[in-house]
Every structure is written in structure tokens, then in C-alpha cells.
Amino acid sequence: MSKLEKVIDSMQTKFNANAASGLDLTFQFSVEDADAFYVEVENDTCHINKGEHSSPSVVLKMTSETLIGLMDGSVNGMQAFMDGKLAAEGDIMLATKLGELFPA
Numbered sequence: 001m002s003k004l005e006k007v008i009d010s011m012q013t014k015f016n017a018n019a020a021s022g023l024d025l026t027f028q029f030s031v032e033d034a035d036a037f038y039v040e041v042e043n044d045t046c047h048i049n050k051g052e053h054s055s056p057s058v059v060l061k062m063t064s065e066t067l068i069g070l071m072d073g074s075v076n077g078m079q080a081f082m083d084g085k086l087a088a089e090g091d092i093m094l095a096t097k098l099g100e101l102f103p104a
Helices: 002-014 064-072 077-082 092-101
Strands: 024-031 037-042 045-050 058-062 089-091
Touching: 002 045, 002 064, 024 064, 024 092, 058 064, 058 092, 064 077, 077 092, 089 092
Parallel strands: 024 058
Antiparallel strands: 024 037, 037 045, 058 089
């Protein structure tokens, strides 16, 4: 299992259900050097799926290195966005919830 696959798997266990209360959204992760996946958050649940979602709330584009850094806390999401290492389409403000939903 690759480091990226381990990070994606760990998202399920890191998931902060309290931060997801009342939310109904989908994060699409478009990883340049890996397969796409999406995370559906509904109230206090989280489901991670491979592939492309038909209508995600926000699409996050990055490399696997950036995603691993975001999830382990070594990369600041806002700084990655400002540096062009992270791009977002759709409801960009939802991207700021990632740190709360999946604490490093």
C-alpha cells in the first residue's frame, strides 16, 4: 500500500464527526499523480469513494505530496493555496473545513 493510500484510509479514522454535524457536502479530490477520489460528509458520517462524483460541492486539485502534507499537518492548506500547490473549484470556503473534519 502506498503512502497516499494509507493517508486516504486514515481519513476515515481521523474523521471528526462533531465538526460534521449538520453538513451535507462532497469533497472531490483530483490528485494529479494518482487516482481521483471523493469524500461524502453527511451529518456525522463520512464515506470515501474512488472515482469522480457527479456533482461535488468543491473540487480540490493537488499532487499526492500536497495531499499527504495536508493530512499529516506538515502543509498548511491556506499556504498551499497561495503557493499554487492547491486549487479549488466550486464552494471554495468548504475547503477551509478540511482541517476541522480531518484533524492532523
